[in-house]
Amino acid sequence: xxxxxxxxxxxxxxxxxxxxxxxxxxxxxxxxxxxxxxxxxxxxxxxxxxxxxxxxxxxxxxxxxxxxxxxxxxxxxxxxxxxxxxxxxxxxxxxxxxxxxxxxxxxxxxxxxxxxxxxxxxxxxxxxxxxxxxxxxxxxxxxxxxxxxxxxxxxxxxxxxxxxxxxxxxxxxxxxxxxxxxxxxxxxxxxxxxxxxxxxxxxxxxxxxxxxxxxx
Amino acid sequence: xxxxxxxxxxxxxxxxxxxxxxxxxxxxxxxxxxxxxxxxxxxxxxxxxxxxxxxxxxxxxxxxxxxxxxxxxxxxxxxxxxxxxxxxxxxxxxxxxxxxxxxxxxxxxxxxxxxxxxxxxxxxxxxxxxxxxxxxxxxxxxxxxxxxxxxxxxxxxxxxxxxxxxxxxxxxxxxxxxxxxxxxxxxxxxxxxxxxxxxxxxxxxxxxxxxxxxxxxxxxxxxxxxxxxxxxxxxxxxxxxxxxxxxxxxxxxxxxxxxxxxxxxxxxxxxxxxxxxxxxxx
Numbered sequence: 406x407x408x409x410x411x412x413x414x415x416x417x418x419x420x421x422x423x424x425x426x427x428x429x430x431x432x433x434x435x436x437x438x439x440x441x442x443x444x445x446x447x448x449x450x451x452x453x454x455x456x457x458x459x460x461x462x463x464x465x466x467x468x469x470x471x472x473x474x475x476x477x478x479x480x481x482x483x484x485x486x487x488x489x490x491x492x493x494x495x496x497x498x499x500x501x502x503x504x505x506x507x508x509x510x511x512x513x514x515x516x517x518x519x520x521x522x523x524x525x526x527x528x529x530x531x532x533x534x535x536x537x538x539x540x541x542x543x544x545x546x547x548x549x550x551x552x553x554x555x556x557x558x559x560x561x562x563x564x565x566x567x568x569x570x571x572x573x574x575x576x577x578x579x580x581x582x583x584x585x586x587x588x589x590x591x592x593x594x595x596x597x598x599x600x601x602x603x604x605x606x607x608x609x610x611x612x613x614x615x616x617x618x619x620x621x
Numbered sequence: 622x623x624x625x626x627x628x629x630x631x632x633x634x635x636x637x638x639x640x641x642x643x644x645x646x647x648x649x650x651x652x653x654x655x656x657x658x659x660x661x662x663x664x665x666x667x668x669x670x671x672x673x674x675x676x677x678x679x680x681x682x683x684x685x686x687x688x689x690x691x692x693x694x695x696x697x698x699x700x701x702x703x704x705x706x707x708x709x710x711x712x713x714x715x716x717x718x719x720x721x722x723x724x725x726x727x728x729x730x731x732x733x734x735x736x737x738x739x740x741x742x743x744x745x746x747x748x749x750x751x752x753x754x755x756x757x758x759x760x761x762x763x764x765x766x767x768x769x770x771x772x773x774x775x776x777x778x779x780x781x782x783x784x785x786x787x788x789x790x791x792x793x794x795x796x797x798x799x800x801x802x803x804x805x806x807x808x809x810x811x812x813x814x815x816x817x818x819x820x821x822x823x824x825x826x827x828x829x830x831x832x833x834x835x836x837x838x839x840x841x842x843x844x845x846x847x848x849x850x851x852x853x854x855x856x857x858x859x860x861x862x863x864x865x866x867x868x869x870x871x872x873x874x875x876x877x878x879x880x881x882x883x884x885x886x887x888x889x890x891x892x893x894x895x896x897x898x899x900x901x902x903x
Contacts, residue, residue: 470813
């Protein structure tokens with residue numbers, strides 16, 4: 406059953422004081438430390454599908470912004486470390502140098518994904534008639550990326566087969582999280598099955614991109 | 622007329638005419654005696670509690686034009702000394718932002734070394750307040766009362782330059798990444814605190830985050846000179862801890878205690894990423 410969030414939307418729009426006023430955005434950051442930690446931990450367990458209930462009337466963009474930023478930094482840092490380790494294993498001469506291009510690639514990839522995909526789903530679902538809330542989608546997709554942070558750390562292990570196993574597990578967990586929550590939010594009608602499959606595949610594609618680009 | 626003031630900055634044409642007008646009035650009133658005593662200029666506004674001590678891009682301090690600027694040309698400061706200093710630019714022709722100073726000070730004609738020395742001493746005093754232990758640490762309003770943006774600018778550019786020197790390839794990209802990371806990071810961190818419902822002053826926070834980079838500057842310099850990885854890690858960890866310790870009281874007192882970790886984590890993340898850049902660039 407999809408939560409009726411029309412009432413919630415009305416309540417949140419009353420505080421809008423314009424695009425350039427900070428106080429109109431503070432409503433999306435109205436969370437305490439323990440709330441954020443709680444949401445983070447719940448995003449690690451894909452089974453459940455109750456993330457939107459957990460957000461309730463209080464979706465936050467703090468998670469989205471700082472999880473993506475942390476992930477960008479981790480990918481750039483550990484990607485460089487990983488190439489360093491692999492190079493040290495294969496040839497003794499370390500002619501490795503820090504590749505700053507990883508920062509650019511990580512920023513474009515992660516920020517682009519976490520902004521474009523929820524917005525695309527929001528517009529698509531609105532077009533197809535079901536009510537969707539952009540902030541909740543952004544929040545959910547942001548928290549779904551949190552599992553890639555320890556994954557990036559684990560991908561340092563320079564064994565290729567292990568890396569693929571790790572990234573597949575993480576990608577599956579993240580995709581299941583996204584798909585189950587999306588299903589429980591929208592109502593799981595058969596017409597929207599394509600949406601679920603698309604969400605699953607996009608998240609898996611992101612996981613594979615992370616492995617292939619940063620930890621080749 | 623401008624030659625007598627020994628400055629070589631070409632004046633705006635309208636301000637030149639204003640200055641001429643004032644000098645004529647001064648000469649006229651000197652000749653006509655105290656019969657035409659003019660109303661005194663109203664006192665300059667009191668300094669705000671956390672003031673802008675000087676606009677960072679303008680070295681000289683020009684006193685504010687009087688608020689009633691319509692008939693301002695008739696006003697005369699009663700305490701103008703006998704040897705006329707450069708007359709205050711009254712009227713709306715002056716577009717230079719003024720500060721809360723009293724009688725006109727000779728900052729236009731002072732030697733450049735005096736100006737530089739004053740700014741440098743302010744940077745040093747702010748540095749001592751922020752980065753080193755002192756009794757004002759727990760009260761951030763008092764700790765950085767006289768903030769400025771020169772110090773942060775120097776520290777950020779110095780860090781970018783040091784990283785760029787250490788890099789063997791893609792030097793300009795390294796500088797760009799470091800500078801963008803630090804500058805955008807300071808702004809985003811401040812916005813983060815404001816969005817979490819905290820109370821800080823935007824530019825004061827930028828200034829503080831810039832000053833807290835000083836330990837990392839030292840660390841980067843040491844890493845530039847010594848190329849051993851172990852030493853680099855130790856130096857970077859120590860300076861990272863020092864920077865975080867310097868920024869902690871200010872950031873944590875600005876927000877609700879239940880959200881302290883939310884405000885502090887991004888600061889830590891930024892300093893760790895800069896520290897990582899320092900270690901990794903060789």
